[in-house]
Each structure stands twice: as C-alpha cells, then as structure tokens.
Amino acid sequence: MNNTDLLSIAERFGSPVYVYDAEKIASQYARLTSAFAAVPHLRINYAMKALSNLSVLRLMHKLGSGLDTVSIQEVQLGLRAGFAPEQIIFTPNGVSMDEIEQAAALGVQLNIDNLSFLEQFGSKHPEVPVCIRINPHVMAGGNSKISVGHIDSKFGISIHQIPHILRIVENTKMHINGIHMHTGSDILDIDVFLYAAEILFEAAQHFKDLRFIDFGSGFKVPYKQGDIQTDIEELGQRLGQRFLEFCDTYGRELTLAFEPGKFLVSEAGYFLVKVNVVKQTTSTVFAGVDTGFNHLIRPMFYGATHFIENLSNPEGKKRFYSVVGYICETDTFASNRQIAEITEGDILCFHNAGAYCYTMASNYNSRLRPAEVLWTGSEAKLIRRAETFEDLVRGQIEVDI
Numbered sequence: 182m183n184n185t186d187l188l189s190i191a192e193r194f195g196s197p198v199y200v201y202d203a204e205k206i207a208s209q210y211a212r213l214t215s216a217f218a219a220v221p222h223l224r225i226n227y228a229m230k231a232l233s234n235l236s237v238l239r240l241m242h243k244l245g246s247g248l249d250t251v252s253i254q255e256v257q258l259g260l261r262a263g264f265a266p267e268q269i270i271f272t273p274n275g276v277s278m279d280e281i282e283q284a285a286a287l288g289v290q291l292n293i294d295n296l297s298f299l300e301q302f303g304s305k306h307p308e309v310p311v312c313i314r315i316n317p318h319v320m321a322g323g324n325s326k327i328s329v330g331h332i333d334s335k336f337g338i339s340i341h342q343i344p345h346i347l348r349i350v351e352n353t354k355m356h357i358n359g360i361h362m363h364t365g366s367d368i369l370d371i372d373v374f375l376y377a378a379e380i381l382f383e384a385a386q387h388f389k390d391l392r393f394i395d396f397g398s399g400f401k402v403p404y405k406q407g408d409i410q411t412d413i414e415e416l417g418q419r420l421g422q423r424f425l426e427f428c429d430t431y432g433r434e435l436t437l438a439f440e441p442g443k444f445l446v447s448e449a450g451y452f453l454v455k456v457n458v459v460k461q462t463t464s465t466v467f468a469g470v471d472t473g474f475n476h477l478i479r480p481m482f483y484g485a486t487h488f489i490e491n492l493s494n495p496e497g498k499k500r501f502y503s504v505v506g507y508i509c510e511t512d513t514f515a516s517n518r519q520i521a522e523i524t525e526g527d528i529l530c531f532h533n534a535g536a537y538c539y540t541m542a543s544n545y546n547s548r549l550r551p552a553e554v555l556w557t558g559s560e561a562k563l564i565r566r567a568e569t570f571e572d573l574v575r576g577q578i579e580v581d582i
C-alpha cells in the first residue's frame with residue numbers, strides 16, 4: 182500500500198482509523214510456511230489476541246491457518262469466523278476450570294499449563310486428549326546469553342516437574358497428544374531458541390502418544406529502520422531439520438506447530454491519525470493528534486517505538502517533534518522524533534499497528550474506539566465501524582438515585 186492509498190482511506194473513513202494490508206498478512210504467512218517447507222506436517226495457529234477482527238480471522242482461515250486462543254471468548258470468535266474446533270488450540274493461563282470445561286465441550290484442543298488442572302481434568306475426562314504447556318526456563322531474546330532465570334514465571338509447567346506430570350498421566354490414564362512451549366520474548370538468537378527446543382524434545386520422549394510439538398512464538402519483527410528481526414529462514418532450515426531427525430527417533434511423523442501473532446499482523450497494520458495542534462513550547466515542539474494511548478497503548482505500556490511518518494508532507498524538511506495524544510495524563514507516542522515538517526490537519530501514519538493495538542484499545546476518557554479497514558490490494562473495506570456515543574452508554578443501567 183502506498184501513501185496515496187492510505188491518505189484516501191483517511192479521507193473516506195475519517196481519522197483516527199486502523200488499516201490492515203491483507204497482502205502483507207498473506208506474504209508473512211507464506212514466508213513462514215516456505216521457511217519450513219521441508220517439514221511435511223506444519224501447522225500455524227495464529228495467536229488471535231494480536232488482532233481479533235472477524236474479517237482478519239476469516240483471512241487467516243482462508244490462508245490455511247489455525248488459531249491460538251487464550252479465552253473462551255476468543256474460541257467463540259474463532260468458531261464464528263468459520264474455524265473448525267479442531268483448528269483451534271486453547272492456551273489459557275489462570276482461567277477457571279469451568280472455562281476449560283466449556284472449551285472442551287466445544288471440541289477445541291486444550292493446552293493445560295498447571296498440574297492441578299491437569300489432574301482434575303484428566304480424572305474427569307481421561308478420554309479427551311490434551312497438550313501440555315512446558316516451561317523450559319529458557320528465555321530467547323535480549324542478548325545472546327541463555328537466561329534460565331524465569332523459574333518464577335507463571336506460565337507453563339516447569340520442565341523440572343516432568344515426573345509429576347507422568348504420575349498424573351499414569352494415574353488418570355489421560356492422553357497427552359502434544360507438548361508446547363512459548364518463550365514469550367523476541368527471538369534474536371536462533372541458537373538460544375534451538376537450545377529451548379532441545380529441552381522440549383527431551384521432554385517429548387516421555388510421552389508416547391504425541392501428535393504435535395508446538396514451539397509457540399516470539400518471532401521478532403522490525404519496528405524501525407535498522408531493527409534486527411528473527412531470521413525465519415535460518416530458523417526454518419535448522420529447526421525443521423532437527424525436528425525431522427527427532428521424529429525419526431521418536432518413531433512417528435509429528436506435526437510441527439507455531440503460534441505467531443506479531444509476525445503475521447504487526448507490519449500489516451497502519452494507524453492513521455490527524456494532527457489537531459502544533460504546539461511550540463520553550464523547549465519542544467508538540468504535535469497533538471486526534472488519538473491517545475486509549476487507542477494505541479504500546480508506547481506508554483511497553484516503551485515500544487512505532488515509526489511515524491507524515492503522509493501529508495512526505496518530502497518536507499525533517500524537524501524534531503514530540504507526538505502526543507489527547508489523554509489527560511502523560512500520553513507520549515514519540516519524543517523529539519525527526520518527522521517531515523508537520524502542519525495542523527496533516528495525517529500521520531503509525532507503522533506496525535497490526536498487533537496489540539486495536540485489541541488493547543479502550544474507552545478511557547470516554548473516547549470512542551476507531552474504525553478498522555482491510556485493504557485487499559485494490560479495495561478498502563470497512564471491517565468495523567467507528568464507535569458512536571450510543572456504544573458508550575449501551576449496557577449501562579441508569580438507576581434512580
């Protein structure tokens with residue numbers, strides 16, 4: 182998509198507005214599947230918490246993806262979008278047993294991440310196969326050092342508790358059809374990821390009935406020029422090879438699964454906003470935009486850097502701006518960033534706005550959430566209308582005081 186396409190979308194649908202490029206999503210999906218082309222049984226389960234619009238889910242379904250879900254509502258949305266229950270894996274953390282029972286009743290693949298629920302569920306439903314989320318205590322990312330410090334992470338069942346898992350499996354006669362890990366961080370060093378994979382392979386040897394091994398996600402995408410990213414092609418070649426060797430020793434052709442969120446949708450997203458005011462103070466030039474951290478929380482929440490460009494004046498002289506939102510507390514998208522000269526009314530574009538942007542949006546300051554548009558390559562389709570005042574009051578009950 183080019184600047185003209187984006188500007189015409191902002192004009193037609195108003196600002197702020199989220200835009201997703203369907204072709205970019207498809208090309209990321211293809212990049213991942215071709216990196217692992219040597220693996221005969223590959224499964225990509227899109228982690229829908231990144232971006233859960235039904236039309237995006239339908240696109241994923243069309244591409245051949247499955248879904249990774251973390252709440253019963255995500256499961257329901259996935260079913261609504263046309264996924265079959267067996268294409269959905271449910272990987273919750275800290276939810277109630279009732280919610281796990283509901284997911285099981287809908288027929289989705291369960292991924293259990295604590296011993297207590299494993300025992301309870303296995304005792305009650307030994308016939309329902311489950312996947313186990315293992316915590317290998319390896320964190321890929323940050324630097325090339327292997328960090329095993331995450332012994333206190335709330336996710337997964339510790340690799341050191343394999344004997345406990347085996348005892349539960351034996352006592353309940355339940356079936357374990359998959360094992361899973363998700364290091365949850367940005368993979369920079371393939372060696373560190375492969376090291377974690379070895380731990381998972383070792384754990385896998387203990388389970389005789391596996392159908393798949395799920396390596397989670399953590400693929401790093403570039404957020405600004407010069408950013409390093411996970412070398413998917415190298416990962417595909419090396420992990421793919423090692424996986425096939427493992428299957429040989431294990432004695433069965435298993436499915437290799439991944440559950441990327443960011444990798445599939447981050448770069449496909451653009452957030453278009455309008456500059457309300459250019460405010461020169463004694464030290465800083467602020468560009469105040471018609472949005473805030475209620476719509477895009479990542480900079481304030483994670484310290485994330487989103488590349489920002491001025492679509493209205495792309496060739497303008499670069500000047501330093503602090504781009505700030507309208508929320509009545511610190512609400513900074515960028516500090517002293519070089520951006521082509523900004524005039525009030527200009528349309529700015531935030532890049533990498535596909536993942537964890539709309540899904541984390543709120544109505545804080547009683548603001549309305551923006552529209553979402555899917556760009557199919559030739560056509561801009563509205564896939565969620567902007568909220569109206571009615572949406573803010575819907576569900577509220579005004580009692581007599």
Ligand SMILES: *Cc1c(COP(=O)(O)O)cnc(C)c1O
Nearest residue numbers: 228272363398399440441442443
């Ligand atoms: C959030 C999440 C993912 C996706 O992570 P990304 O960094 O967006 O790829 C995958 N698996 C699980 C279990 C998750 O919670």
